[in-house]
Amino acid sequence: xxxRNRRNEGLFGLALVAPFVAxxxxxxxxxTIKLFMTSFTDAPLIGDGNFVGFDNYARLPSDRRFGTAVxxxxxxxxxxxxxxxxxxxxxxxxxxxxxxxxxxxxxxxFFLPYILPVSVVxxxxxxxxxxxxxxxxxxxxxxxxxxxxxFKSTAWFMxxxxxxxxxxxxxxxxxxxxxxxxxxxxxxxxxxxxDNAGRWSTFRRITWPLMWPITALVLTIQLISxxxxxxxxxxxxxxxxxxxxxxxxxxxxxxxxxxxxGGRAAAVAVVLFVIVIVVSVLNFQLTRLxxxxxx
Amino acid sequence: xxxxFKLTKAVLLAGGLMTSVAHAEETVTWWDFFGGGxxxxxxxxxADFNEAHKGKIKIDATTLEWGTPFxxxxxxxAAVGEAPDIMTYHASRIPLAVKQGILQEITADDWKxxxxxxxxxxxxxxxxxxxxxxxxxxxxxxxxxVLYYNKDLLKKAGVLGDDGKPKGMDSRENFTATLKALKxxxxxxxLGSVTADGNFMFRxxxxxxxxxxxELMTDGEFLAGDSAKKLENSLAVLxxxxxxxxxxxxxxxxxxxxxxxxxxxxxxxxxxxxVPTMTDLKNNGKLFEWGAVELPVIFDHPSTYADSHTFALPxxxxxxxxxxxxxxxxxxxxxxxxxxxxxxxxxxxxxxxxVTNSAEYKAMEPNHTYSSLTANIIFDPKTPxxxxxxxxxxxxxxxxxxxxxxxxxxxKAVEEIKAxxxxx
Numbered sequence: 001x002x003x004r005n006r007r008n009e010g011l012f013g014l015a016l017v018a019p020f021v022a023x024x025x026x027x028x029x030x031x032t033i034k035l036f037m038t039s040f041t042d043a044p045l046i047g048d049g050n051f052v053g054f055d056n057y058a059r060l061p062s063d064r065r066f067g068t069a070v071x072x073x074x075x076x077x078x079x080x081x082x083x084x085x086x087x088x089x090x091x092x093x094x095x096x097x098x099x100x101x102x103x104x105x106x107x108x109x110f111f112l113p114y115i116l117p118v119s120v121v122x123x124x125x126x127x128x129x130x131x132x133x134x135x136x137x138x139x140x141x142x143x144x145x146x147x148x149x150x151f152k153s154t155a156w157f158m159x160x161x162x163x164x165x166x167x168x169x170x171x172x173x174x175x176x177x178x179x180x181x182x183x184x185x186x187x188x189x190x191x192x193x194x195d196n197a198g199r200w201s202t203f204r205r206i207t208w209p210l211m212w213p214i215t216a217l218v219l220t221i222q223l224i225s226x227x228x229x230x231x232x233x234x235x236x237x238x239x240x241x242x243x244x245x246x247x248x249x250x251x252x253x254x255x256x257x258x259x260x261x262g263g264r265a266a267a268v269a270v271v272l273f274v275i276v277i278v279v280s281v282l283n284f285q286l287t288r289l290x291x292x293x294x295x
Numbered sequence: 296x297x298x299x300f301k302l303t304k305a306v307l308l309a310g311g312l313m314t315s316v317a318h319a320e321e322t323v324t325w326w327d328f329f330g331g332g333x334x335x336x337x338x339x340x341x342a343d344f345n346e347a348h349k350g351k352i353k354i355d356a357t358t359l360e361w362g363t364p365f366x367x368x369x370x371x372x373a374a375v376g377e378a379p380d381i382m383t384y385h386a387s388r389i390p391l392a393v394k395q396g397i398l399q400e401i402t403a404d405d406w407k408x409x410x411x412x413x414x415x416x417x418x419x420x421x422x423x424x425x426x427x428x429x430x431x432x433x434x435x436x437x438x439x440x441v442l443y444y445n446k447d448l449l450k451k452a453g454v455l456g457d458d459g460k461p462k463g464m465d466s467r468e469n470f471t472a473t474l475k476a477l478k479x480x481x482x483x484x485x486l487g488s489v490t491a492d493g494n495f496m497f498r499x500x501x502x503x504x505x506x507x508x509x510e511l512m513t514d515g516e517f518l519a520g521d522s523a524k525k526l527e528n529s530l531a532v533l534x535x536x537x538x539x540x541x542x543x544x545x546x547x548x549x550x551x552x553x554x555x556x557x558x559x560x561x562x563x564x565x566x567x568x569x570v571p572t573m574t575d576l577k578n579n580g581k582l583f584e585w586g587a588v589e590l591p592v593i594f595d596h597p598s599t600y601a602d603s604h605t606f607a608l609p610x611x612x613x614x615x616x617x618x619x620x621x622x623x624x625x626x627x628x629x630x631x632x633x634x635x636x637x638x639x640x641x642x643x644x645x646x647x648x649x650v651t652n653s654a655e656y657k658a659m660e661p662n663h664t665y666s667s668l669t670a671n672i673i674f675d676p677k678t679p680x681x682x683x684x685x686x687x688x689x690x691x692x693x694x695x696x697x698x699x700x701x702x703x704x705x706x707k708a709v710e711e712i713k714a715x716x717x718x719x
Contacts, residue, residue, distance in 0.1 A: 046374040131545035149545035239492040243693040257367045
């Protein structure tokens with residue numbers, strides 16, 4: 001057996017992580033630093049600009065479209081993150097009670113939307129809810145309800161896109177919850193049954209607290225991905241009334257690619273970056289604290 | 296373990312051999328954004344070109360998504376030297392492209408090589424591709440909007456004139472009367488309007504502004520003087536039609552075309568690029584008798600908004616175009632211009648004068664009927680903020696949708712648009 005050489009081992013370890021560090025530096029760290037630098041300039045989309053200090057940031061509070069974007073993003077997070085997580089949990093609990101082929105089939109049904117690309121999701125729902133030709137509208141007509149221009153009215157847009165997003169992404173959360181449910185030893189449930197615990201108290205005293213780490217994980221994943229919402233909002237609002245349905249990433253895109261203002265776009269991107277970091281750290285701490293209570 | 300070095304070498308060698316074989320033929324990479332009926336025609340033109348230049352030049356064409364996606368891609372690809380050799384471009388987008396430095400100038404020598412020049416184009420068209428006296432694109436066509444109509448339905452409602460054109464094209468009152476007659480005759484939507492897509496409605500609204508000599512931008516100022524009032528008037532007409540149930544509401548682009556072709560809408564304001572859709576449907580026996588005419592005169596005098604499709608050469612950063620490639624690209628633009636009579640079957644009005652002056656062109660229908668509008672065309676204001684998928688489009692469209700569907704008063708919309716434009 002060879003003698004271990006600490007120094008060699010360290011070098012070997014470095015060599016193994018080097019490719020990752022290099023790629024991470026190239027495609028994440030470097031662009032991020034560049035982003036911060038660009039946000040202090042009046043750069044167009046292509047090329048460099050002059051240093052303008054905090055101008056790009058100073059104009060944000062009075063920028064109405066930025067205000068709409070912040071509000072809509074927050075609203076979207078509110079209507080998708082917690083409801084989406086709870087719904088996925090509920091579905092996972094249901095699927096968990098099934099067994100064998102039936103369970104696999106039902107799980108597949110719930111997971112199917114998740115593998116669809118966003119463009120297909122958009123087409124499916126546009127065909128369903130289109131004001132003139134959507135299938136749902138004929139249903140409305142039959143029931144005598146007035147047609148609703150779902151994606152063209154500000155009141156309906158965000159709730160509809162939120163619902164579609166939950167439908168689309170719930171599959172992945174369900175899988176995580178299901179994996180979590182399977183790690184809870186059956187002995188605990190047996191012990192609870194011996195103690196005459198009812199279904200509700202079994203859930204409240206055993207399943208919920210034991211599942212909390214998974215719930216916290218799903219919440220965090222959902223929170224971060226919904227803060228970065230773009231694709232669905234873009235597809236459903238392009239050509240219509242984009243500025244009323246503005247979300248933060250869309251605003252970055254609009255400033256950069258449509259208005260040719262790289263510097264101002266970068267400033268908005270930095271704000272979003274900070275929001276995501278703050279909110280996810282806060283979320284992590286909160287879920288940790290509240291999770292500790294029941295233990 | 297396989298010898299990766301040898302393998303890589305072999306692959307590289309094979310690749311090198313292939314390019315040297317193909318070298319005799321110059322391949323021109325081409326991007327366009329023609330996805331509809333006109334896309335079919337453009338593919339035909341490209342195939343014809345390749346046939347006529349076999350062994351010399353070959354166009355390798357790709358069609359990308361029209362609008363924002365196309366222009367986002369062009370801007371970024373030119374910046375990293377990955378843009379095509381030639382691309383189609385909207386004249387309205389040229390001011391921004393020149394500001395960004397992503398287009399090559401078409402020099403006087405180039406024009407000479409192509410055998411084309413200023414005298415071949417209408418002054419407004421030539422002006423649309425010129426910035427500070429330099430040209431940045433070769434105009435292919437102008438594409439205005441027109442009024443499509445269903446002759447069968449109009450006849451039934453008694454509003455088809457003896458000349459085969461709709462009645463009431465001369466004033467707001469008379470045109471509204473025509474719409475009402477259609478409604479009374481049981482037509483679901485007298486006018487099919489793209490009311491869910493503010494980007495599209497810009498064309499109609501701006502045409503109506505032009506009918507009152509309103510300007511979007513005067514000496515760098517948006518909606519100066521009474522132009523704001525003229526915008527309000529234009530929106531008021533359209534929202535009045537909505538209130539009286541005369542036009543389709545919350546209808547997006549494809550739905551509008553579908554409403555018209557299925558006979559649920561008797562008339563439709565849309566671009567000339569839908570002419571091939573109608574022609575093809577009619578040839579397959581799936582369409583009624585139809586026609587297309589210049590927009591009705593709702594205000595003082597006829598006026599129609601148009602943009603121009605052009606050919607432009609991207610300024611690929613860090614990539615010098617070889618003389619052989621440049622010659623090939625110039626040949627492409629020259630050939631396409633001179634053979635643009637076929638492009639007229641896509642509805643567009645060819646920009647190249649000798650084509651539109653030819654007897655063959657004058658015999659084409661419905662092109663000839665609506666060609667009267669060429670005298671009354673207005674283009675976008677010349678600013679980097681204008682054009683397809685540009686910021687002005689976005690701001691205005693955002694308030695067109697609520698206004699045209701009766702959610703917002705025209706006066707309020709104009710106020711919001713002015714505030715939005717000031718924030719650009």
